[in-house]
Amino acid sequence: MPHAIRFDEAGGPEVLRWESVDVGEPGRGEVRIRHQAVGLNFADTYFRSGLYPVPLPSGLGVEAAGVIEAVGDGVTHLAVGERVTYTGFLDTLGAYSTERLIPAAPLIRLPDAISCETAAAMTMRGLTAAYLLRRIHPFAQGDSILLHAAAGGVGLIVSQWAKLLGLNVIGTVSTEAKAAVARAHGCDHVVLYRQENVAQRVRELTDGKGVDVVFDSVGKDTFETSLDSLKRRGLMVCVGTASGPIPPFNPQLLAMKGSLYLTRPALADYIADPAEKAELAGELFGHVAAGRIRIEINQRYDLKDAAQAHRDLEGGKTTGSSVFMVSGD
CATH class of the missing domain: 3.40.50.720 (NAD(P)-binding Rossmann-like Domain)
Known part of the structure; x- marks a missing residue:
């Protein structure tokens, strides 16, 4: 049974709940993805606290990586079985989940050299670093x-x-x-x-x-x-x-x-154009695959322990990247 972290009201980490959810089949322009790893970002705490207001109840998280299990009508550039990663804002909210439906547009196909765990730890952070150093x-x-x-x-x-x-x-x-x-x-x-x-x-x-x-x-x-x-x-x-x-x-x-x-600046405005996003992602993936940039995953959590992960993050107890492990990669 698919599960997700959801919250009914803004507040501290205690508002996060682990729930079973129905996923269903993808509609036009969507895919169903089974997550293997989910990224933990400081922006997640802004959604949870209400600094970034969203309609409630809501899911949480904007970054994850996994395997496509089904594609909807109109999706021609991605196929079942492909590994993908994504990050975004409201268009990708709901990443704290074992499975989900998501628009195909934000998805980035992963090269063989990049694991889902590494991708979940670096897609938002890495693309942020990319635009800060290559565009600003x-x-x-x-x-x-x-x-x-x-x-x-x-x-x-x-x-x-x-x-x-x-x-x-x-x-x-x-x-x-x-x-x-x-x-x-x-x-x-x-x-x-x-x-x-x-x-x-x-x-x-x-x-x-x-x-x-x-x-x-x-x-x-x-x-x-x-x-x-x-x-x-x-x-x-x-x-x-x-x-x-x-x-x-x-x-x-x-x-x-x-x-x-x-x-x-906001990352969304630097990856809105598909060609620019592909260029930034390609440069990022190239550096990581070649070992020129190391992605340090220093904290790993079970997805159901999202509240503790938020406490650690807000308490300054983390270094490098943190990920939620959903299944083996």
């Missing part, structure tokens, strides 16, 4: 970046990819243990944000100039520090709000701190 800014060898949450799932991929591009990577982490993880994956310098003044340390490491780009997934708690770490006309990239939304501010602040640029 025209990086040149020797440019510097400040990367918050450098030991997290996105952080470890970004730091490895940044080194392939010849960038100088300064990462922030909370503990010495996470600092060791960040260094092992490409960070040239690691700042312990609970013990050091991040902006001051960044200036020291960049001869007073500041970094070209900041990738900030933390939000409220790091916003001004991130701005203070940028060089004149540097770029602030807000990619998440783990500590809460950034409070309203006067744009004059950007002028006062060096004519800074600020953007709040």
